[in-house]
Amino acid sequence: ENSGLFQVGSSGSAQMFHSRRIGVAPGGRQVPIRWGTRLSGRVGRTDIGLVQMHTGGMDGVQDPNHFTVLRVAQQLPNRSRIGAIATSRISARDSDDYGRTYAADARWGIGEAITLNGTAGLTDTPGLEGSREAVLLGASFQNRDWRISTDYNRVGDNFNPEVGFVRRRGFEEVSIFTMNYYRVPQISWLRELRPHARYRVSHSLDGFKETEDWHVDSHIEFENGTFFSPAFDWQLEGLSRPFRITGSELVIPAGTYRGWTAAWRFNTNPAVPVVFRSGVDWGSFFSGDRRGGFASVSVQRGDALTGNVQVNHNRIRLPEGELDTTLSRVRVRYSFNPSVFVQSLVQYSDQTGLWTGNLRFGWLNTAGTGLFLVYNERQTLDVNGIVGMLPREAMAPAERTFVVKFTRQFDVAGYAPAFLN
Numbered sequence: 530e531n532s533g534l535f536q537v538g539s540s541g542s543a544q545m546f547h548s549r550r551i552g553v554a555p556g557g558r559q560v561p562i563r564w565g566t567r568l569s570g571r572v573g574r575t576d577i578g579l580v581q582m583h584t585g586g587m588d589g590v591q592d593p594n595h596f597t598v599l600r601v602a603q604q605l606p607n608r609s610r611i612g613a614i615a616t617s618r619i620s621a622r623d624s625d626d627y628g629r630t631y632a633a634d635a636r637w638g639i640g641e642a643i644t645l646n647g648t649a650g651l652t653d654t655p656g657l658e659g660s661r662e663a664v665l666l667g668a669s670f671q672n673r674d675w676r677i678s679t680d681y682n683r684v685g686d687n688f689n690p691e692v693g694f695v696r697r698r699g700f701e702e703v704s705i706f707t708m709n710y711y712r713v714p715q716i717s718w719l720r721e722l723r724p725h726a727r728y729r730v731s732h733s734l735d736g737f738k739e740t741e742d743w744h745v746d747s748h749i750e751f752e753n754g755t756f757f758s759p760a761f762d763w764q765l766e767g768l769s770r771p772f773r774i775t776g777s778e779l780v781i782p783a784g785t786y787r788g789w790t791a792a793w794r795f796n797t798n799p800a801v802p803v804v805f806r807s808g809v810d811w812g813s814f815f816s817g818d819r820r821g822g823f824a825s826v827s828v829q830r831g832d833a834l835t836g837n838v839q840v841n842h843n844r845i846r847l848p849e850g851e852l853d854t855t856l857s858r859v860r861v862r863y864s865f866n867p868s869v870f871v872q873s874l875v876q877y878s879d880q881t882g883l884w885t886g887n888l889r890f891g892w893l894n895t896a897g898t899g900l901f902l903v904y905n906e907r908q909t910l911d912v913n914g915i916v917g918m919l920p921r922e923a924m925a926p927a928e929r930t931f932v933v934k935f936t937r938q939f940d941v942a943g944y945a946p947a948f949l950n
Contacts, residue, residue: 702731
């Protein structure tokens, strides 16, 4: 519901606001959301958004918190825009426990093909001083035959968007990407080739090279809808200190690691009732190697029923040890009519031991508004492979939440529609 208004920053480096930070305590543990409101809409050419949320606490983990997000953006001609956003988290018990983020962003369209983007953010957290900034710049060119872009990102050591997202802190990164859209009308069974390449390099703020990679690929799209992509990458990964792989006891020593990897993707025509997708990955992984891939089947029966089953598996072999991981997922959706639906998602990762389930009922009105009923459940298991999807006794009491959400569209004083949660 107008969520794009609140997206400020880069999805790969830093976002000034990320809604999933609300209701999640450190370590990924869920805390209850007591209440919340959201107002967003447009007055003339000005977009306005406001979010207010209050979460409960968890003894020994997190105090109850108040969250506030304010967003303003002015639309300008030719895809251009300027805007600002401010976010705040403050403890309901301690006024000195807070985190605030302030940012400004701009987009400038030049002609029909060139777009310039920029975001600058600053955070305010007690106890964190110096290097609290983030600067994200980008430029792109796109026409019928070419897409070329370049990006520069800098994130300070103490940049701390407590209601946002940051991939990592204390780095500078430069990347360049180019893709050609090549059509071959003389070959009837081949629709389009999209050869492309990307170079990316990042350093810590003290000059240590953390990442460098070359990516070479070509999307091959056939006239019958089949898709194939054979990608190759040369990668450098620098670790200034030892790194532990999540969900395991494997610790990668500090050092610089180089090697080649490949990631091939394939899918059948996505417009038919049954669609197969698969991928294989192989190559170097820090001090060793990795083999893996995924397979999925999607089924659609008319406009009412859709379903998907997917299994991802990785086999990692290192001098420090071995690791096998499996992620299984089942998704089903049934639409009673274009306005009323029910959908469910069940997922299990044996790397983290987390089983999660979600059941959602929606009764839509206009522009994505309406009534939503959501049930979530999370359990901790200790089994390997896809058998974790089957019912079994958990290692700890399940975490369950039930959410009722109602969104109504209305007109304020004759202005453009606004949205109220």
